Amino acid sequence: xxxxxxxxxxxxxxxxxxxxxxxxxxxxxxxxxxxxxxxxxxxxxxxxxxxxxxxxxxxxxxxxxxxxxxxxxxxxxxxxxxxxxxxxxxxxxxxxxxxxxxxxxxxxxxxxxxxxxxxxxxxxxxxxxxxxxxxxxxxxxxxxxxxxxxxxxxxxxxxxxxxxxxxxxxxxxxxxxxxxxxxxxxxxxxxxxxxxxxxxxxxxxxxxxxxxxxxxxxxxxxxxxxxxxxxxxxxxxxxxxxxxxxxxxxxxxxxxxxxxxxxxxxxxxxxxxxxxxxxxxxxxxxxxxxxxxxxxxxxxxxxxxxxxxxxxxxxxxxxxxxxxxxxxxxxxxxxxxxxxxxxxxxxxxxxxxxxxxxxxxxxxxxxxxxxxxxxxxxxxxxxxxxxxxxxxxxxxxxxxxxxxxxxxxxxxxxxxxxxxxxxxxxxx
Numbered sequence: 349x350x351x352x353x354x355x356x357x358x359x360x361x362x363x364x365x366x367x368x369x370x371x372x373x374x375x376x377x378x379x380x381x382x383x384x385x386x387x388x389x390x391x392x393x394x395x396x397x398x399x400x401x402x403x404x405x406x407x408x409x410x411x412x413x414x415x416x417x418x419x420x421x422x423x424x425x426x427x428x429x430x431x432x433x434x435x436x437x438x439x440x441x442x443x444x445x446x447x448x449x450x451x452x453x454x455x456x457x458x459x460x461x462x463x464x465x466x467x468x469x470x471x472x473x474x475x476x477x478x479x480x481x482x483x484x485x486x487x488x489x490x491x492x493x494x495x496x497x498x499x500x501x502x503x504x505x506x507x508x509x510x511x512x513x514x515x516x517x518x519x520x521x522x523x524x525x526x527x528x529x530x531x532x533x534x535x536x537x538x539x540x541x542x543x544x545x546x547x548x549x550x551x552x553x554x555x556x557x558x559x560x561x562x563x564x565x566x567x568x569x570x571x572x573x574x575x576x577x578x579x580x581x582x583x584x585x586x587x588x589x590x591x592x593x594x595x596x597x598x599x600x601x602x603x604x605x606x607x608x609x610x611x612x613x614x615x616x617x618x619x620x621x622x623x624x625x626x627x628x629x630x631x632x633x634x635x636x637x638x639x640x641x642x643x644x645x646x647x648x649x650x651x652x653x654x655x656x657x658x659x660x661x662x663x664x665x666x667x668x669x670x671x672x673x674x675x676x677x678x679x680x681x682x683x684x685x686x687x688x689x690x691x692x693x694x695x696x697x698x699x700x701x702x703x704x705x706x707x708x709x710x711x712x713x714x715x716x717x718x719x720x721x722x723x724x725x726x727x728x729x730x731x732x733x734x735x736x737x738x739x740x741x742x743x744x745x746x747x748x749x750x751x752x753x754x755x756x757x758x759x760x761x762x763x764x765x766x767x768x769x770x771x772x773x774x775x776x
Contacts (some may be wrong), residue, residue: 349421349459351377352451353442355435356776357463362430367438369426370419373447378411378424380445381438386411386424394425398441405434419456420463444483455776461757466755469497472710476559477515478776482703483608488709497707498756500548504541504720505752511537512745515731515738531731538731540746542724545717551706552714556641559709561603561610562698567656568647577647577681578602578615581691587765599637607695614641643697645690647679652700661697665690713755720751 351371357364369377379386381404382394390411396404408427415422428434442448458476461465466474473492473511480486491497514530568572582602600615616634638656640645647667653672658664669685678685710715727744730737 352455353377353439353448354451354456354505354576354716356425356441357430357773361432365428365430365515367426367428367435367442368451369424369448370417370421370451370454371448372422372458373445374422374424375411375413375449377442378426379443380411381426382409388741396428398437398440399444404437405429405443407438415463415465419464420465421459433735439491453773461692467495467498468500469708469713469755469759470495473497474776476709478599482605482610486559487608488618488705492709495755497713500544501706501752501755505542507537507541507716508724508745508752512742512749513740515745518738535728535731538557538724538728541748542721542728545721548706549710549714549717549721551704552704552717554701554707555707555709556711558609558705559703561612561685562643562701563614563637563641564643564645564694565614565616565634565641565725566645567616567638567649567654568667569625569652569654572647573681574647575600575615576679577645577679577687578613578679580684580687581613599633605701609698611694611698614638642701643694647768661701663690663693663697672688711753711771716755718752720748720755723751 349368349371351373353367353369356366356368375386381396382660383397386409392409394407394409396407396409398404405428410425410427412418412425414423420518426438428438439450443450457466457471461468461471470493473494474488477486477489477493480489482647500588511534511662511692516533518530536753555710566577568574578600581604600629602613602615604611614637616638635656642660644662646656646658646662646664648664649666657754664675664677665681665686666672667677668684669675669680672678675685679690708717723744727748728743730741730744
């Protein structure tokens with residue numbers, strides 16, 4: 349396998365830059381830059397020099413011998429000063445060493461997967477951790493990176509292997525008297541795995557929302573203050589406002605962090621009948637996005653009817669509290685009245701929903717677990733038909749096992765790897 353190197357810290361000027369080298373020649377490359385000998389200790393301060401002996405920088409050099417490294421290979425990291433000139437000089441010196449090449453995006457992490465240091469779910473957790481913008485996203489990614497989903501999958505897989513082996517023993521001794529009826533134990537194992545899979549699949553939608561962000565749509569008739577409210581919540585002029593109805597014709601989106609949860613606020617076109625073709629398109633889009641949103645904030649009078657139905661958890665407030673004598677259940681983006689109560693209300697609703705999130709976060713996870721569930725249900729139905737069908741039940745169990753192995757990347761995911769790792773930077 350080639351020895352690869354790359355800048356592992358962000359591009360640009362910084363106090364410290366980290367340059368990573370991994371592969372069979374990593375320790376030799378480190379020795380060349382350190383003057384012919386790698387430090388005996390894992391971390392040591394050294395002067396880095398190129399092949400001609402020219403001083404490049406003074407750096408903290410860390411060495412990791414296989415398999416005790418992130419990639420599972422011999423690895424060296426140089427913590428240099430973070431100027432672009434120093435980084436370029438060190439990278440250029442590494443490129444002139446025979447057997448070394450620049451890493452491709454995600455190649456360090458891919459090697460960690462191939463060497464068994466990470467499973468595929470952990471790789472995805474690492475990607476999510478790098479992209480995390482809120483506290484909830486960080487915590488969710490850390491659970492997956494720590495192997496939470498892989499541990500669950502391994503427990504399920506072990507139970508299914510046990511169940512399948514019990515059934516196959518029965519098949520092997522079909523012509524003899526088997527001393528123990530294995531059906532109760534097999535059924536109990538399958539029921540336990542099915543319950544775990546159903547719990548996780550039920551929580552995937554919420555987990556995906558934590559990863560990608562909840563959507564909260566502001567819905568109402570034209571000129572009730574939706575854009576003004578959005579601007580007040582965003583703390584900036586995100587949406588154009590005017591006294592003329594129908595000003596908003598497209599969806600305005602503002603990203604926010606509410607108590608650690610990622611939330612996208614949507615300002616939608618005012619709902620009304622119109623002969624204006626462009627405004628009509630905006631209203632149709634508003635209805636569609638409002639239906640798809642996780643939560644809707646309706647600005648409407650008590651008796652007002654809008655053609656978007658309320659769902660449990662939706663919030664309905666009276667608009668323009670600054671123009672009312674009776675401000676009960678009213679809000680105003682203009683004066684700020686009721687803004688804090690609305691933010692608290694939205695936060696509580698979304699936090700309650702987040703408590704139902706599972707560990708799995710991606711459509712790929714859902715598809716693998718649903719495939720395993722289908723096979724399990726088939727297996728349980730077939731078991732009830734009697735011993736003559738046990739071989740078919742065993743095959744369904746093996747199908748469920750394969751689906752769980754796909755979940756953690758053991759089999760059948762080669763076509764996904766290039767897409768997954770292309771989202772990583774060179775240093776990962």
